[in-house]
Amino acid sequence: MFDRGEVFRKLALNVSRYSGLAALAKPLVGGIGAILMLHRVTAAPAKPLGINRHLSITPEFLDQAIEDMKSRGYQFVSMDETIDRIRSGHADEQFATITADDAYRDNLTEALPVFEKHGAPFTIYVAPGLIDGATDLWWDVLEDVVGARDRIDLLTPNGKTVIDASTPARKIEANQRLENYLTGEVPEEEQRVVLRDLARQAGVDFDLPRRETLMDWNEIRTIAGHPLATIGAHTVHHYNQRRLPADKVRQEMVDGARMLKDELGTAPRHFAYPYGYTAAVGPREVGIAREAGYTSAVTTRHGILRPEHAGHLHALPRISLNGRYQHIGHLRTMLSGITTPLANSGKVVVTV
Numbered sequence: 001m002f003d004r005g006e007v008f009r010k011l012a013l014n015v016s017r018y019s020g021l022a023a024l025a026k027p028l029v030g031g032i033g034a035i036l037m038l039h040r041v042t043a044a045p046a047k048p049l050g051i052n053r054h055l056s057i058t059p060e061f062l063d064q065a066i067e068d069m070k071s072r073g074y075q076f077v078s079m080d081e082t083i084d085r086i087r088s089g090h091a092d093e094q095f096a097t098i099t100a101d102d103a104y105r106d107n108l109t110e111a112l113p114v115f116e117k118h119g120a121p122f123t124i125y126v127a128p129g130l131i132d133g134a135t136d137l138w139w140d141v142l143e144d145v146v147g148a149r150d151r152i153d154l155l156t157p158n159g160k161t162v163i164d165a166s167t168p169a170r171k172i173e174a175n176q177r178l179e180n181y182l183t184g185e186v187p188e189e190e191q192r193v194v195l196r197d198l199a200r201q202a203g204v205d206f207d208l209p210r211r212e213t214l215m216d217w218n219e220i221r222t223i224a225g226h227p228l229a230t231i232g233a234h235t236v237h238h239y240n241q242r243r244l245p246a247d248k249v250r251q252e253m254v255d256g257a258r259m260l261k262d263e264l265g266t267a268p269r270h271f272a273y274p275y276g277y278t279a280a281v282g283p284r285e286v287g288i289a290r291e292a293g294y295t296s297a298v299t300t301r302h303g304i305l306r307p308e309h310a311g312h313l314h315a316l317p318r319i320s321l322n323g324r325y326q327h328i329g330h331l332r333t334m335l336s337g338i339t340t341p342l343a344n345s346g347k348v349v350v351t352v
């Protein structure tokens with residue numbers, strides 16, 4: 001988590017226009033490679049409201065995407081190799097690496113066969129709190145809550161607010177409003193108290209999405225032992241790091257690595273910031289990730305890799321394979337580099 005798709009909405013409108021420009025612009029905005037970002041990979045249909053549909057692509061699209069990139073000369077490499085190539089300024093062949101956040105079970109059952117078919121290395125970023133249940137998979141719980149009820153009573157410090165969730169459109173609005181409240185007003189460490197109250201009120205099992213869709217430790221150990229796999233860290237509790245005091249950020253980053261080492265026997269070298277957008281990671285977090293000893297850290301900012309990223313290994317952008325826009329043409333356009341400055345106020349080297 002997370003990529004709400006703002007970049008995609010903006011770019012999707014213009015993609016046909018940009019696709020012709022992409023080849024011309026390549027010398028100006030092209031890069032040395034890309035870090036692809038996935039969450040879920042499944043052929044299963046989305047929930048009826050489709051609120052989190054952006055987080056899920058099909059195995060068929062993953063297969064097509066890798067196939068297409070290979071046919072255009074991309075070499076798929078591990079995250080270690082990615083960092084080596086950035087450091088060496090290696091620009092002879094385009095390269096790509098695949099990352100998947102949050103350890104969804106379908107990464108093992110539906111994505112792994114595709115990775116194996118192509119010999120494509122991948123990194124899965126794991127937050128132990130999500131696996132153990134110390135953190136709820138709140139974005140899925142919230143979708144269940146608004147799906148289950150026509151009205152939702154939200155108790156805030158300012159009193160009770162009644163939220164209309166009587167139609168599909170109202171439910172999507174209600175979800176957005178509750179998400180804004182949970183991620184913007186409620187302190188990170190109290191988020192689950194509010195979420196669980198909402199779930200109880202709606203008769204929703206707040207633990208079900210986690211049990212159904214995330215791997216357990218045995219499954220993570222299984223995939224961690226695969227020769228194509230790298231396991232990366234994703235903090236302990238998947239909090240928005242920017243909303244925490246610095247000592248807590250440090251603790252989340254250090255303890256997250258220690259817990260993975262305890263479970264898997266190997267300390268993670270690579271890290272992904274939870275959420276990864278501007279409001280969740282800035283220069284302070286980048287400094288702490290570096291001090292915590294990680295070799296690299298990725299955000300969810302939209303961008304391809306440039307040689308200049310050798311000086312920004314803890315603020316690497318990614319290219320999201322967004323479930324709402326599963327088109328090869330779109331992917332090609334993004335990989336050309338032309339959308340990088342478009343989505344980042346003209347910046348070609350995207351950091352934080």
Ligand SMILES: [Zn+2]
Pocket residue numbers: 001002101102234238274275
């Ligand atoms: Zn995440």
